[in-house]
Amino acid sequence: MRNIKLTIEYDGTNYVGFQTQRTKDCKSPTIQETLEKALKRICKHKINLVASGRTDSGVHALAQVANFKTNSKMPLDKFRVAINANIPEDISVTKVEEVASDFHSRYGAKSKIYRYQILNRPYRSVFEGKLCYMIPHKLDFDLMKQEIRCLRGKHDFKAFQAADKKKKKSVRTIKSIKLTQKGDFIIFEIEADGFLFKMVRNIMGTLIEIGRGRFKEGSLKRILKSKNRKLAGPTAPARGLTLIKVKY
Amino acid sequence: MRNIKLTIEYDGTNYVGFQTQRTKDCKSPTIQETLEKALKRICKHKINLVASGRTDSGVHALAQVANFKTNSKMPLDKFRVAINANIPEDISVTKVEEVASDFHSRYGAKSKIYRYQILNRPYRSVFEGKLCYMIPHKLDFDLMKQEIRCLRGKHDFKAFQAADKKKKKSVRTIKSIKLTQKGDFIIFEIEADGFLFKMVRNIMGTLIEIGRGRFKEGSLKRILKSKNRKLAGPTAPARGLTLIKVKY
Numbered sequence: 001m002r003n004i005k006l007t008i009e010y011d012g013t014n015y016v017g018f019q020t021q022r023t024k025d026c027k028s029p030t031i032q033e034t035l036e037k038a039l040k041r042i043c044k045h046k047i048n049l050v051a052s053g054r055t056d057s058g059v060h061a062l063a064q065v066a067n068f069k070t071n072s073k074m075p076l077d078k079f080r081v082a083i084n085a086n087i088p089e090d091i092s093v094t095k096v097e098e099v100a101s102d103f104h105s106r107y108g109a110k111s112k113i114y115r116y117q118i119l120n121r122p123y124r125s126v127f128e129g130k131l132c133y134m135i136p137h138k139l140d141f142d143l144m145k146q147e148i149r150c151l152r153g154k155h156d157f158k159a160f161q162a163a164d165k166k167k168k169k170s171v172r173t174i175k176s177i178k179l180t181q182k183g184d185f186i187i188f189e190i191e192a193d194g195f196l197f198k199m200v201r202n203i204m205g206t207l208i209e210i211g212r213g214r215f216k217e218g219s220l221k222r223i224l225k226s227k228n229r230k231l232a233g234p235t236a237p238a239r240g241l242t243l244i245k246v247k248y
Numbered sequence: 249m250r251n252i253k254l255t256i257e258y259d260g261t262n263y264v265g266f267q268t269q270r271t272k273d274c275k276s277p278t279i280q281e282t283l284e285k286a287l288k289r290i291c292k293h294k295i296n297l298v299a300s301g302r303t304d305s306g307v308h309a310l311a312q313v314a315n316f317k318t319n320s321k322m323p324l325d326k327f328r329v330a331i332n333a334n335i336p337e338d339i340s341v342t343k344v345e346e347v348a349s350d351f352h353s354r355y356g357a358k359s360k361i362y363r364y365q366i367l368n369r370p371y372r373s374v375f376e377g378k379l380c381y382m383i384p385h386k387l388d389f390d391l392m393k394q395e396i397r398c399l400r401g402k403h404d405f406k407a408f409q410a411a412d413k414k415k416k417k418s419v420r421t422i423k424s425i426k427l428t429q430k431g432d433f434i435i436f437e438i439e440a441d442g443f444l445f446k447m448v449r450n451i452m453g454t455l456i457e458i459g460r461g462r463f464k465e466g467s468l469k470r471i472l473k474s475k476n477r478k479l480a481g482p483t484a485p486a487r488g489l490t491l492i493k494v495k496y
Contacts, residue, residue, distance in 0.1 A: 009374045060375075077370075084371055092374045123332055126257045126340045127308075127379065 001069040003103055004079065007095035008035070008064045012055060012238065013130055014090060018064065019054035031055075031091060035066070038086035042079070043072040052109045052246040056198065058238030060131060063094070065246045067105045105246075111175055113191045113245040116204045116236065121184040132185065133240035139211030141186060145179045147210050148188075150221040151203070152177055158227040160206070162198035162235075170196055170227075189244070198235055206233035249317040251351055252327070255343035256283070256312045260303060260486065261378055262338060266312065267302035279303075279339060283314070286334035290327070291320040300357045300494040304446065306486030308379060311342070313494045315353045353494075359423055361439045361493040364452045364484065369432040380433065381488035387459030389434060393427045395458055396436075398469040399451070400425055406475040408454070410446035410483075418444055418475075437492070446483055454481035 010031055018031045032049055039047040051066040074082065079096045087093075119125055122136035151174050158170040175191040188207070190200060206223060209215040215233065223231045258279055266279045280297055287295040299314040322330065327344045335341075367373055370384035399422050406418040423439040436455070438448060454471060457463040463481065471479045 011374050080371055089372065089377060090374055092372045092377075094371055123328055123342055124337065124340045126259050126338055129337060129340075131375065 001071055001101070003067055003069055003099050003101050004076075005065065005067045005095075005097045005099045005103060005105070006035075006049075006083075006093050007097075008061060008066060009092045009094050010061050010064065011090040011130060012058050012060045015057065017055055017057045017059065018051055018061075028057075031064075032066075034087055034091060035083070035093075038083055039068060039070075041086055042074065042082045043070045045071065050105050052105045052112065053195075055243055056201075056238055056241075059241045059243065060239075061243040063245050064243055065105050065109070065248075067099065067103060103248075108248050109246050111191050111193050111247045112195065112243065113189060113247075114195065114200045115242045115244050116188040116190075116200060116240045117242070118186040118188075118208070118240060119184055120186050125184075128185075130239060131242060133237045135208065135212075137212055139186060139208070140213065141179070141181055141211070143217060144186070144207050144211045147207060147217070147220040148177050148179055150224060151190075155224060156227055157196055157199055157224070159223050159229055159232050160199045160202040161196040161229060162202070163229050172196065172199070191247075200241060201236045201238065202229075202232050204236035204240070208236060209233040249319055249349075251315055251317055251347050251349050252324075253313065253315045253343075253345045253347045253351060253353070254283075254297075254331075254341050255345075256309060256314060257340045257342050258309050258312065259338040259378060260306050260308045264305045265303055265307065266299055266309075276305075279312075280314075282335055282339060283331070283341075286331050287316060287318075289334055290322070290330045291318045293319065298353050300353045300360065301443075303491055304449075304486055304489075307489045307491065308487075309491040311493050312491055313353050313357070313496075315347065315351060351496075356496050357494050359439050359441050359495045360443065360491065361437060361495075362443065362448045363490045363492050364436040364438075364448060364488045365490070366434040366436075366456070366488060367432055368434050373432075376433075378487060379490060381485045383456065383460075385460055387434060387456065388461065389427070389429055389459070391465060392434070392455050392459045395455060395465070395468040396425055396427055398472060399438075403472060404475055405444055405447055405472070407471050407477055407480050408447045408450040409444040409477060410450070411477050420444065420447075439495075448489060449484045449486070450477075450480055452484035452488070456484060457481040 016028045020030045020032045036047050036049050047068045049066050049068045076096045083093045117132040119132040119134040120139050154173045156171045173193045177190045180187050263279050264276045268278045268280045284295050284297050295316045297314050297316045324344045331341045365380040367380040367382040402421045404419050421441045425438045428435045
């Protein structure tokens with residue numbers, strides 16, 4: 001069987017995340033089931049799509065990676081056209097490649113890069129609106145930039161793990177981290193070998209509290225070391241978060 | 249009465265243009281009526297909003313300018329918050345200023361800048377999709393760039409005027425024009441003292457025919473000089489067009 005790797009861009013606004021859940025109590029679709037339905041139509045057999053990892057409800061992607069096995073003999077360039085014609089406009093397959101049979105989107109991933117965008121002004125952006133979290137109150141960018149330094153390297157991120165979905169192993173390595181300003185936007189980028197459930201949004205929620213002056217200087221380091229979720233800030237909204245890249 | 253100037257950003261996808269038409273046979277709203285309804289609620293009296301000019305159905309704006317007279321004593325910063333709270337998310341008032349009583353958005357406009365974006369690749373962009381026209385066939389960028397030179401300066405643009413809405417005076421002055429490439433995007437920017445109905449989209453439609461090799465080198469100049477609409481290319485779709493700036 002051929003092993004096909006897809007690179008996928010999506011606006012997560014209207015989806016309950018990438019991965020199809022076992023409990024089907026939600027009416028909104030997942031990215032996975034939308035793609036699997038299109039692939040089944042094209043390949044004429046049931047498709048099991050494996051992604052690099054799940055993205056939460058409302059989270060976007062510029063380059064999610066997923067793969068599937070198929071008997072279909074369709075040429076690669078036709079595959080992309082066929083898939084894009086069978087999925088809604090808020091999802092786009094940007095690349096289709098044939099890969100070695102042992103390539104696995106999840107197990108093979110070495111690191112992932114996420115971006116979180118804040119629009120720091122008191123009025124919305126029509127065109128960037130879906131991709132950012134608007135905060136009308138002026139944030140202390142310099143302090144925020146200084147605070148994130150402590151995250152670099154290997155740490156136990158238990159304090160930033162979703163309270164309801166705890167993993168036993170909560171140690172992750174942050175390979176790079178940066179905070180930049182571009183016009184009214186504050187952009188946070190983080191690369192790690194893996195992320196805990198809601199980890200980026202919990203770090204971001206804490207960082208926002210610091211930027212607003214509600215948590216004092218040094219709080220991020222103190223909370224990280226505490227390993228106590230209760231000390232961290234609230235979870236920042238999903239709309240600001242985008243999966244930028246998966247490295248193999 | 250106070251004279252209030254608004255700078256407005258909008259995604260034109262769901263609107264039949266800026267200006268409210270006399271014939272009310274269309275169910276989709278205009279940007280103008282959407283704003284006037286919100287302003288009436290805020291100012292407690294009927295508002296007549298005058299814009300720098302109309303934008304067609306489906307055309308976007310980053311900085312459309314409009315003004316209105318009111319007795320309302322509301323402070324300017326509260327005005328912006330109040331308007332944005334009373335209009336849908338695909339419109340955003342980015343600036344509210346109090347201007348001299350003789351300021352008129354349309355009569356006072358010295359020039360306008362429009363941008364037309366082509367996505368020149370065989371698959372869509374989820375996040376830029378609404379702001380561009382996708383052309384899967386490879387376009388000859390260098391030839392297109394060379395062709396547009398003839399448009400600079402004062403010309404009779406009759407050949408690029410909408411066939412159904414002819415103005416008697418079709419002479420306009422192009423102050424600047426440029427074509428650039430950014431990744432898979434081809435971006436056309438044009439500044440003029442005024443534009444005829446569908447002029448940018450008709451120039452663009454002609455330029456695309458040249459880029460695809462269906463019209464030969466020198467066609468743009470020949471068609472401009474002919475003053476004959478029938479020789480020009482088709483009207484390019486509205487979705488790629490955005491009003492970028494109005495100069496006073």
